[in-house]
Amino acid sequence: MEYNKLQKHIAFRIRECRKAQGLSQEKLSEIAGLGVKAIQNIENMKYDFKIKTLESVIKALNLTVEEFFNLQSFESDREDSSEVLFENLTKLPKDKQGKIISSFNEIVKNIK
Helix, strand or coil: CCCCHHHHHHHHHHHHHHHHCCCCHHHHHHHHCCCHHHHHHHHCCCCCCCHHHHHHHHHHCCCCHHHHCCCCCCCHHHHHHHHHHHHHHHCCCHHHHHHHHHHHHHHHHHHC
């Protein structure tokens, strides 16, 4: 079964943020006012959930929506740079795109 990319991203981010804060699924469920099974199901992509549920989890993680989704307000020059990078990347063959993205992800991972 192929999962929806957004669902997969949300599940990954919840698990990542929860672990970064040292929270168990049980503790996060308690703070969010949800059952532990709900957190387990979200992290394991077992069911579709309501936006209200996601908002409760994001709030329980003490994050803003922007922080959770890694959204940044770009100044125009940064936005232009991002757009140019994206345009250049999409012009490459798929195999080269994959190699560049993998390399970039490795660089970012090592910067943290």
